[in-house]
Amino acid sequence: MGIAETARIARERLGATPGVVRPPLAMIELFILRDFLSPDECAALIGMIDANRKPSRLLSENPDAAFRTSETCNLDRENPLVRGIDARIARLLGIDPRLGEILQGQRYGVGQQFKPHHDYLRPSEPYWGRQKEIGGQRTWTAMAFLNVPGRGGETQFPRIELTIPPRIGSLVVWNNLDEAGEPNPATLHAGLPVAEGVKYIVTKWYRERPWGVRRGARQSQGRPELR
Template sequence: MQKTIHPDSETLTRIGSSVRGRLSESPAIRRVPVEGAEIYTAEQFLSPVHCSHLIGLIDAVACPSLLAEEKDWEGYRTSFSGDIDPNDLVVRALDTKLSELTGIDRACGESAQGQRYNRGEFYHEHWDWFDTSAHYWPREKRNGGQRSWTAMIYLNTVDEGGMTDFVHLGLKVQPIAGTLLIWNNALPDGTPNPLTMHAARPVVRGVKYVVTKWFRARCWS
């Protein structure tokens, strides 16, 4: 049987190899010991002052979170989110820091998105990569193509709940202020990795703030 050729797979293979090499050389980065996916963490990636500043930016723009196919998935994501000001000095510094860490051109990064989860709010199981057979793919193809890496930074330590749960890997990450969680959405051959399915579990006590940066195969627009 002929293997399916996925859009951007060659580019994602190249990006994956490059980022993998850079992260392996960084003493601040730790690879999470799971089979089948490339997931890394770094503690104290952002300072408390910068975390607090970003929380303020999120509160200023947060609206009910949407999905690419909202009409088919009502109630699947109950958080609040919004793109934070790309011209803010702290946001610009974060963009630069992530670009230097990964080696991915800043032009390939989507605008940083902030998310706020109040008590009881969640985001059920999903992938960050795009379904190239979905109706929205032509739009995303024009806007930079497939997502390569996801970088997520927890801005506060959640009192209880709110874990990032990689459901096929037996990995649950507890939100701790300033911690970076970064992973490759593709397999080494550049095809989407189904094992990167993850969920934001409900916050039981307190509130959860996250800033997320998605990188594309090509320049994002």
Template sequence: MDTRLHTKVTPDWHRWIGEALAAGHPPAELLATMTENRFDERAARDAIADAMFGSTAPVAPAPVAAAAAFSSRLAEGHTLHAGGRDIRILVRVSRPIIAVLDGVLDTDECFMLRELARTRLARSQVVNPGTGIGVVQDIRTSEGANFGRGETELIARIDARTAAIMGMDEEHGEGLQAMRYGVGAEYVPHFDYFPPGDPGSEPHLRHGGQRVSTLIMYLDDVEAGGETIFPRIDFTYVPRRGQGLYFEYTAPDGSLDSLSLHGGAPVLAGEKWILTKWMRECAFAG
């Protein structure tokens, strides 16, 4: 018996994915069906994400001019000086622009942020592409807590630090968002930017413009699973308490980087806690 997994998704399966999503079947159900049919899990996830969020990954390198448009806002060198802290840059990726940062938060801050978030957790939402309104969907199965900019001394300190790291004024930042993922919880691959063609993006783009960068801060180690994945470049980050994962997706000329497709793999054991900061191209009033 042939036990090999299918790593290529055929046109018939792509068509089935589109029809199943249009009929209202949740992505988790599609993934289960495809793995039962011996598809490699990553190939299945990529195909489902492509159907939900855009076209397939480019098969050839981007033109030089387009690639050059994406130049990082992150400072050069091996160490960032932000809010009185020295933050080490452990890894840099040039396209999409990604950096792994060490020492973004200390142990006490991670604990206090988890406890602060725990008092206001609610099921996380995603932006409905048709209306722009936040809705609960199975593509994101975490619980979240939102904080207003500067609402406590701790939050104000993190707001200032993240702005310094990301090379933008605090006024461009959205409020911090904490998320908890329990066993089995995940976030299927998605884009952080607002797709210009979606009607639901318009109200978000009116207030602060497009998102340009993200900083995910990890509030605890994860016992198993919960990696942050960039499937179009086959890059995986394993959560470590106090570290940050920074990435960009909007160039100064407005170009959007589809290689920034990313997601959160299912948590297999323990919990995953993260704190996220998004930056906009213009001042954001909330």
């Protein structure tokens, strides 16, 4: 299944799901579903993040030390809770679960942020040689808020003048590509600095091909062979 077909199925599935809201945006496809995660699920995920968090990294080199200052952890995909959430997101979008990267948790303390960036991958960057072999381009992003900090921590899309405040359990989904399947600059977004308290989120990225499977490699029992 190609990028265009994946996008068609995702937008149709999201559009047909009760409770999903699609803001009237001309430049990107973005959807919001409140209460996707329960408070208990959010609390359990926060515990996992706190137990395993490390300083966040970037795929590309950036000399700005303040560009991404959060802490991050990859969640155990064999954990029953994580496995269930993975499956629910894939069903919601109608996307083959094999296309999904590992669910990632992020923690932002006071003053921490992720400056404006894109989730799609740039073929001009040094990392592209490896990334195109283990899944290729990122297509869709699904991000869920796990709590509400005292102040700040909104997710902002500056090019479309959209700011989304944190809400416990709320899921935000967007297509990183345009109608032609090319990277969409309008998906530029930022995690604004937390002014009070702590913010927790989880993020799921999908690729154009099974993630972690090198081109030409065989898959084991239908799951990616991670490299």
